Amino acid sequence: MTAVPETLTAHLPDGVAEAVDARLLVAAEDDIVARIWRRDDTVWGPAGQPEVADRLGWLDIADRLLPEADDLIAFADEVRDAGILDVVLLGMGGSSLAPEVLRRTFGFQAGYPHLHVLDSTDAQAVLDVEAVTDPDTTLYVVATKSGGTIETLSAFAHFHALQPDGTHFVAITDPGSKLVDLATEHGFRRTFLNDPDIGGRYSALSYFGLVPGALMGANIRGLLQGAGIAAAAARPIDTRVEHAALWLGAALGELSARGRDKLTFLIDEPLQSFGLWVEQLVAESTGKTNEHPEHGENAVGILPVADEPLGAVAGYGQDRVFVHLERSDGEPSEGDLARAALMTELAAAGHATITTRFSPASLAEDLGGLFFTAEFATAVAGWVLGINPFDQPNVQEAKDNTAKALEARTPAQPDAHDHELQELLAAAGPPSYVAIMAYVAPSEQFDAAIAELRAAIRDATQATTTFGYGPRFLHSTGQLHKGGPKHGRFLQLVHGAAAGVEIPGQDYDFETLKAAQAIGDLETLRHHGLPAERVTLGEDPVAAVKHLTTRVQGLL
Numbered sequence: 119m120t121a122v123p124e125t126l127t128a129h130l131p132d133g134v135a136e137a138v139d140a141r142l143l144v145a146a147e148d149d150i151v152a153r154i155w156r157r158d159d160t161v162w163g164p165a166g167q168p169e170v171a172d173r174l175g176w177l178d179i180a181d182r183l184l185p186e187a188d189d190l191i192a193f194a195d196e197v198r199d200a201g202i203l204d205v206v207l208l209g210m211g212g213s214s215l216a217p218e219v220l221r222r223t224f225g226f227q228a229g230y231p232h233l234h235v236l237d238s239t240d241a242q243a244v245l246d247v248e249a250v251t252d253p254d255t256t257l258y259v260v261a262t263k264s265g266g267t268i269e270t271l272s273a274f275a276h277f278h279a280l281q282p283d284g285t286h287f288v289a290i291t292d293p294g295s296k297l298v299d300l301a302t303e304h305g306f307r308r309t310f311l312n313d314p315d316i317g318g319r320y321s322a323l324s325y326f327g328l329v330p331g332a333l334m335g336a337n338i339r340g341l342l343q344g345a346g347i348a349a350a351a352a353r354p355i356d357t358r359v360e361h362a363a364l365w366l367g368a369a370l371g372e373l374s375a376r377g378r379d380k381l382t383f384l385i386d387e388p389l390q391s392f393g394l395w396v397e398q399l400v401a402e403s404t405g406k407t408n409e410h411p412e413h414g415e416n417a418v419g420i421l422p423v424a425d426e427p428l429g430a431v432a433g434y435g436q437d438r439v440f441v442h443l444e445r446s447d448g449e450p451s452e453g454d455l456a457r458a459a460l461m462t463e464l465a466a467a468g469h470a471t472i473t474t475r476f477s478p479a480s481l482a483e484d485l486g487g488l489f490f491t492a493e494f495a496t497a498v499a500g501w502v503l504g505i506n507p508f509d510q511p512n513v514q515e516a517k518d519n520t521a522k523a524l525e526a527r528t529p530a531q532p533d534a535h536d537h538e539l540q541e542l543l544a545a546a547g548p549p550s551y552v553a554i555m556a557y558v559a560p561s562e563q564f565d566a567a568i569a570e571l572r573a574a575i576r577d578a579t580q581a582t583t584t585f586g587y588g589p590r591f592l593h594s595t596g597q598l599h600k601g602g603p604k605h606g607r608f609l610q611l612v613h614g615a616a617a618g619v620e621i622p623g624q625d626y627d628f629e630t631l632k633a634a635q636a637i638g639d640l641e642t643l644r645h646h647g648l649p650a651e652r653v654t655l656g657e658d659p660v661a662a663v664k665h666l667t668t669r670v671q672g673l674l
């Protein structure tokens with residue numbers, strides 16, 4: 119029998135601890151850890167399936183890039199010396215979320231440029247970045263693995279028209295992508311060619327995270343060292359040795375197989391934005407439908423839940439598992455204390471709870487370790503669930519439907535009437551969840567309004583709630599929405615921002631693109647037989663969400 123690894127504290131409901139132990143025995147018998155490190159693709163299915171063997175470069179990327187930390191820091195100094203005051207990262211999903219976590223976790227570093235992350239097609243979001251940056255003192259980092267992502271290339275076209283000097287641009291991409299040619303054509307300051315064996319959501323510790331991190335003055339050496347230590351701790355193949363990442367992956371897989379598939383994160387300051395990154399990692403990796411030769415279609419997945427406001431214990435269903443990233447030292451905030459208290463109550467009430475700790479004194483190292491451990495655990499959970507955690511087959515569908523809507527200029531679906539909203543939400547209790555998706559410029563005020571809407575729905579129905587900004591979530595939880603278990607109930611909110619914010623070279627502007635993405639996604643969800651409703655937000659989106667919350671409270 120194995121115990122919970124020392125770096126974690128866990129309370130598992132009856133029967134689950136035994137299942138995890140049994141799973142760890144199978145992992146030992148099947149040599150899973152050694153096979154993962156040997157990059158053996160048969161851990162996740164038949165040999166030779168696409169997007170497995172060539173998606174395991176993340177395993178040792180931290181050790182491979184540590185010797186390059188000095189070069190990255192020297193590059194950041196060169197950029198500072200060139201008078202750059204702002205860095206704008208243009209990217210989506212795996213190419214933007216780790217930089218966003220670094221930006222929010224470490225904040226402005228004196229003497230370094232401000233980092234901004236634009237991962238939206240909302241015209242106001244584009245204008246917001248424009249309003250606070252001067253193209254003459256701005257460096258634009260164009261980040262896309264494939265080199266073909268529509269949002270990223272649209273943003274590049276827009277900002278290149280404002281700043282035609284190529285030395286104000288940097289590319290991060292895979293060798294041979296279309297962006298490599300663009301960068302050469304326009305004389306970019308530098309192109310960082312990433313290891314192509316790393317997928318977007320596993321790329322935090324590659325150039326995709328490190329280049330923006332270095333540019334904003336974050337401690338990238340610490341990140342890499344912390345990740346290296348976590349990777350070393352994940353190497354032992356003897357299961358008698360503590361292996362936190364293996365245990366975590368086995369536990370999350372077994373919990374999910376028993377219906378506890380809503381992985382709810384409670385995260386202490388200043389790491390709260392980690393939820394945004396881990397959401398993509400877990401949702402896009404695990405939300406899949408398997409074609410099983412004997413059992414037919416089988417959809418699995420672990421739904422990550424980030425930034426949900428805390429509730430009363432009775433408000434949570436039995437479909438949850440709670441993971442607390444807890445600050446181990448320093449002055450706890452009120453929120454930190456509330457999270458710790460809730461975890462204690464949840465454990466006492468028989469919920470599955472897992473706690474891991476980080477220290478503000480070693481924030482970069484601990485964050486690097488968390489990135490790696492989460493990646494390894496997700497790969498293990500993929501093995502438990504019997505899916506390929508490295509592909510994203512359903513993301514393409516929404517992209518195709520966007521293209522169709524753009525081409526045909528399809529009008530938006532009508533707004534939900536009260537009875538439709540009621541039908542959508544009233545039946546949302548476990549195992550269902552309510553996904554709110556808002557096509558609007560991200561802001562703290564909007565986040566706060568959404569938190570109230572989520573609490574209202576959860577408290578009335580016990581449903582798990584998630585929230586994502588469109589089109590950001592399409593590259594993240596969007597995969598699980600369509601590929602995972604058909605438990606989602608979808609509420610799409612769309613705000614019409616300024617028309618006429620141009621995408622040079624295209625006959626549509628940002629708002630037209632955003633509208634097509636919303637239309638295309640709703641279409642895709644409905645095509646999968648999933649309940650999905652749309653609500654148009656009036657001029658003031660925050661006021662509109664508050665109004666919607668009152669309306670929903672009246673219906674539930």
Ligand SMILES: O=P(O)(O)OC[C@H]1O[C@H](O)[C@H](O)[C@@H](O)[C@@H]1O
Nearest residue numbers: 211212213262263264267318513
């Ligand atoms: O880096 P890119 O090639 O631009 O891809 C950005 C994102 O887009 C896709 O939609 C994938 O689903 C994500 O996994 C990926 O991170």
